[in-house]
Amino acid sequence: MAYWEPIAELDEAPLVLPGTTLHDVTNDISIVSEQPAPRGWWICFLLAATFAGIFVLCVSYLFWRGVGVWGNTSPVYWAWDITNFVWWVGIGHAGTLISAILFIFRQKWRTGINRFAEAMTIFAVICALIFPGIHVGRPWVVYWMFPLPNQMNLWPNFKSPLLWDLFAVGTYFTVSLLFWYTGLIPDLATLRDRSTNIWRQRVYGFFALGWRGSNRHWQHYERAYLILAAISTPLVLSVHSVVSMDFATSVIPGWHTTIFPPYFVAGAVFSGFAMVETVLLIARTVFKLHRVVLMRHLELMNKFLLLTSLLVGYAYGMEFFIAWYSGNQYEMAHFLVNRPTGPFWWAWVWMVSCNCLVPQIYWFRSMRTNIPVMFIASILINIGMWFERFVIIVLSLNRDFLPSAWGYYRPTIIDVGVFSGTIGVFFTFFLLFMRWLPMVAMAEVKGTMAAADPHYGHKKHAEHDEHEHAHALAPAAEGAE
């Protein structure tokens, strides 16, 4: 059986609309950056750039006056800032998960969406990394977090989870960026080759690193890609596990929970897929990518959402159970009283409804394949996951051990400005990416098409299965022979 072929027994369908040629794929994707941007792009871009501008203004004001322009208070020393950080990091998960883990597991359906997802990872992690930088009281010395040699021999505190966090997210960002760029090289070369304008030729040519598509190039490329995928895979799991340790290593009820690392990873994948889906649905509509991004992709993503939703729901339930089972009165007061009935009960209701109830619709195929439904659901899940982080951070802090120190939290307009601003920054980057870079991995998509098969046209030779499979699986090995 050829690897590109759908497995009929599993009720699979082709990954590219039948009848699509290799040229169609190249053309559909490349033309986006070669033709003037459609009106929809401009509208989206101006909107996003406006919010990015708001972001710059709000952060300037924040730097000028201090963190007090946000609503953070005592005891809620972290609020929207870290909520947004964790939310963005979580969103940044799906990209590498789709690229690396699915790549290693040979999930060929990932090819339609992996470039998107990876770009999203990069931009989401950029948005995430903004927050640790700007949320500190004295941002001009934030570099003290790094282990920089200095004459006083003063090092950061390696016991601090914030430091682990910095390393984890930093590594993740670096590796994700490399991974993304490596994957882009053949496609950049395609764009270069199609360019008629000298500047496009030069810029794409520069970034294409002299790619000529030779056998040797492909061999190195495939190997590098595989290595990077292997490096990325543990990072997908580690980054959010480490982020969760910001909370899990503390003593605060609601934070001090051993379930956090897997729970955070599941939540991150959940929110990441939701965000990929949101963005993908917009791009698919605006740039008419129906031939490459099939309903099948979307349906698979929805299945993933359902699975991770159940994982997250399980974690929610387990937190409640352990709080009750531990008999610890502070834990019980937090999980059984403060979360559902405290002053922020509404945040908890948002979290549970969006994250646990909404995805239940995906038990039904009709819902899984309904684009308006999945668009709304993906946004609701994003909201729900934002509230999950809000619940974990703000609801744990606002009522901890000593009732005398309890307090309410109220965000300010600057909080809203900064958060919506990062969404603007994210989409600004994303829209620029869609406009100027191949937003679908052309080379990889082509690899899944029938035309890419050396035995193209020969259907189902049971006796040749083994042989063909080996060939098809390892084009790199083939080239090395």
Added chain:
Amino acid sequence: MSKRAPYPSPAPAPSKGEPWPGSPRYWRSLEERAKLSASSTEEAGGASGIESPEFPAGHTTTPPSDESLVFSRRGLLGAMAATFALVGAEGCRRPVEKIVPYTRMPEDVIPGVPSHYATVIARRGDAAGLLVECHEGRPTKIEGNPEHTSSYGAADQVTQATILELYDPERSQTPRKGGAPATWEAFEAELAAKLASFDKDQGTRLRLLMPPTLSPTVLRMRAALAQRFPKARVHTWAAVNDSAIREGSRIAFGEPASVLHAYERAKIIVSLDSDFLQTETSNVRSTKLFSNGRRLRSARDAQMNRLYVVEPALTTTGANADHRLRLPASDVERFAYALAAELGKQGLPLADAAASVQKRANADGIPAKWLTAVARDLLANKGRAVVIAGSRQPAAVHALALALTNLLGTTSAVGQLQIFLPVADPDELDVVEDIKALADAMGTGRVEALVILGGNPVYDAPADLGFKDKLAKVPFVVHSSLFVDETSSLATWHLPRAHEFESWGDARSVDSTVSIQQPLIAPLYAGRSDIELLGFMAKAPEKSAYDAVRRTALDFIAMMNGMQTCGPMVDGKAECRDGNGNTVPLHENDVEAQWGSGLSKGFLIRARAPMKAPALRLAEIAAAIEKRPTAVRPSGTMEVTFAACPKMVDGRFANNTWLQEAPDSVTKIVWDNAAILSPATAKALGVANKDMITIAAGGRSITAGAWIVPGQADGSVALTLGWGRTKAGRIGNGRGFDAYPLRTTDALGFAAAQVSKAGGEAYFFAQTQEHNSAEHRPIIHEATLAEYKSTPNFSEVDSPPPRSLPLWSQRDYSQGHQWGMTIDLTTCTGCSACLVACIAENNVPVVGKLEVWRGREMHWLRVDRYYIDDAKRGASEDDPIVVHEPVMCVHCEEAPCENVCPVNATTHGPEGLNEMAYNRCIGTRYCANNCPYKVRKFNYLNWHNDVVWKDTNGLPETLQMQQNPNVTVRFRGVMEKCSYCIQRIQSAKIKAKREYREVHDGEIRTACQQTCPADAIVFGDLNDPKSLATKWARVDRRFGLLAELGTRPRTTYLGKVRNPNPEMA
């Protein structure tokens, strides 16, 4: 450019090539050394030292000579380079700054080492002896004078905050005529002319108004004024006063006397609406003595007094009661009669008064056991029982309370319980009558000149007098005050008054200790003291306040030496007469010595032996009771009560940011007062928390924001005085609700009132603590005395430290100093003096009402207040038990904050302190999140410059003068918290090291500990087995707050023990 002579060389410079005579010899190898010594022995006085040149031959070592400068190529280039360099330098000129070294230092002032001066400050009826810390002549911090019997080294929150009042940038800075700045000379000329015109009629048309005074010199000046103007009258008025107490003692004993109660010896204390631990006269002294009667060392010999409180509104005293009855203030009187009647019934010989109290006793709505059981308890402790009444209760109640205490036996084996002392001013009248007389005279145009020394009568005089309108009829009004306030703005002349820390004065405490008020700083603004003004008016011979005070002191010194009258000092000697009428000389040297020691100790004369106890006049008391109207409050109306604010007192501290931001000890409201309602009353009125309500009494009404406090008497609305100022300054204007419009001459303490919901928007209150219940958490441990005796370690039973091992390797705490603190919740009254002391010591910023509402108050020390409704202990949701718990950084040995800081900004010191390096802090706030005590405070904004003082372009310079130079002023973006006053630890250690000794136990006192009137805080070295801190840390009822988390807190608490009467259950 300083032009100082260079430091003289020790010897003339040796000739070229020679080392300094006697200098060591330098050699590079043994051979060389051998050669060296050979040469030196061979040719003595020859070239010695370094024999061979350092550089090998051929190397030029001599600098180019002048000749070579001109001719050699190298020299030319060098000269050119120098020329070019100097061409550029031509325009530069170092600024001429005269360096003034501290060579002519004031005596005993060492830069960087604070000095302490003893002084005194008048507080209502008592004078608090103080020690003021000064840095290079700048007073920065107030402490009580440990040797002074009115403070015993402690100070309350208001006294702590007076240092800020001294530096208030909005204090009046110049005399003003009709509002326009003028000069003292102009004023003196005008006043002198005016006074001269009064000489004819002996001052009939001249009146003075001043608060009751404790100053012997003021009294002497007043007498001198009376000599010049026999018909002029000096009136006294203070909105918060002790006239009823004074009148009560006059009724009971025939003469006004100061009555002190020895609370430390009492077993049973019944307070009839007296907040003697916070707002009454001598609160610091009372708290000290009261807490001494409750100090428990261990369960074995545990003994403590029992406090019954009957009061309308929850006060500090009520919160500390073993039994508290909430009763409207107007019903306290009948409670007193009913209790007296019950005591009579149970056998107390009331004699003449028995019939009248019986007649007036009305026990409606008073639980029977509150009469029978309390009476039994009092009688069972004869000789050790005290009944006291609050200053707002009528004189008859005071007379009765004094009589009851007296009849229950004032002397016993433990000593005297009721101590009588002469009053400071024997001529003082009832202030209400006095100001009424003045107002009448003003109203009928009989006053031509009114001189108001201090006080603010336009704001705080009884509303029915119409003082403001009548003041307009006086042609010449002089008002001397610290601020241009409500009264100043209506006066002809406003005069800036010198602050108590700027001027000479004296004061007499309740116990007749006479102390000298010595200035700590020259007047910041052109202020003058009352003594100087009175002296000017009286044409007194003393030209300055110093001379006047010294002259008064001379009389006291003579008296101490057994002399009575002294003539003027001539040639260092004065002629005095002793008790027998013989002439004895008094030498100036002796006077000087005693004056000097009086200044340095802080008091001239110790408390004098009490007066002989006067005879009780029960018949007069009976008559006074009979005269009281029967129905104080018409049925169907409510009652509004007025109390001195624990922070604003009568409004004088309205412009004080520390006090504005210090939370009320009960409501925890800041920057406002509130109309306090009980839950039931609020429900009946349909009023929710924060709703505006209208309170009408005596034909006037005010609207105020309502605040529901459990424990408030039903049918009673409580307001504190001193709020709603209109001309207090930028800080105090428009804060809170002014209760004075409801306060009339016949209802200074409380009044019948109509209360209704006002509608409109809810008022915006800010609180520092928003949750009132302890949620049944083991964070505060309480027991009764009986429970304590049976379970001495009741506190640890609920929250034992964990058995699990710490996460990180353990430190060795067995070496060196290991600091620790213990707070005794049994004696802590929750008065919040520690909180203000901490602000003063540690430069804690003020953040303003809005930021407190956000939850960003910066207090390093907070006093938590929880309500407890425990049916078993007779407490309900409407009438709870109140506990206070001061919380500051507990300096965990396993500190959660330290592990999580990414930059090591908070670390553990070798002496067990959890230390904050502000410079290293980047402000991630993770430490504060992970602090289970939530004692870390974050500088969200640049509090000092950017919030409260934004409009003045930063913290005013005068307020900067107050700041403690030994404590960093924190910038925005960094975390801060209690440091155990590390600056005090360090300076004590440095001092000990310089004196080659160990730090003594008790030598280091944290600011909160030092000021605590109840001595509830102990700090010291836990590695010293003999230190008090170690002993306290081993007391059986200790507990570590949240120790079950494994934090190993260094601050421990001693569980709260109360002493309820089993009969009351």
